Amino acid sequence: MNRKSKRVLQEWNGYIEEIDDFHIYAKLEDITNPGTDEEVTFTWFDIEEENEALVKVGAIFHWEIGIVGAKPYSRITFAKSKPLTKKELADAGKRGDYLYKKLSEE
Numbered sequence: 270m271n272r273k274s275k276r277v278l279q280e281w282n283g284y285i286e287e288i289d290d291f292h293i294y295a296k297l298e299d300i301t302n303p304g305t306d307e308e309v310t311f312t313w314f315d316i317e318e319e320n321e322a323l324v325k326v327g328a329i330f331h332w333e334i335g336i337v338g339a340k341p342y343s344r345i346t347f348a349k350s351k352p353l354t355k356k357e358l359a360d361a362g363k364r365g366d367y368l369y370k371k372l373s374e375e
Contacts, residue, residue, distance in 0.1 A: 273338035280333045283309070284358060285326055293324060297332070316345060323347035327354055 280300040287294040292310050299305035316324055329348040336342070 275335060275337045277333050277335040279335070280331070281307070283330050283332060285324065285328045285330070288324065288326060295330075311345070315343070320345065320347050323349070327358060 278301075281297040282300060283295045283297040285293055285295045292312060293316070295309050295311065297307040297309055299307060313321070324347070331346045331348075332344070334341070334343045
C-alpha cells in the first residue's frame with residue numbers, strides 16, 4: 270500500500286460570529302503562530318456537505334491547510350457540541366485575558 274504523506278502547514282481554532290446566505294464570518298486563533306488572532310470569511314462552498322448542519326453562530330471548529338502527497342488541501346472540522354452564545358464567548362475571552370495577565374505577573 271502506498272500511503273501519501275500528509276504535512277500540515279497551518280492550523281487554527283475558530284468560532285463562527287456571523288452567517289449570511291453566501292458567507293460565514295469567523296474569528297481564528299492561530300495554533301501554528303500562537304498569539305496571532307485573525308478573522309476569516311468562508312463561503313458555503315468551503316464547508317463539506319456533512320458539516321453544513323453544524324454551521325451556526327458560536328460553533329467551534331478546527332481548520333488546517335497542508336499538503337497530501339503533492340496536492341494542497343484545506344479541512345474544516347466542526348465540534349459536535351452546542352454552539353456558544355455571544356455572552357459565553359465574551360466571558361471566556363475575559364477569563365482567558367485575566368488568566369494570561371495573572372500568569373504573566375509571576
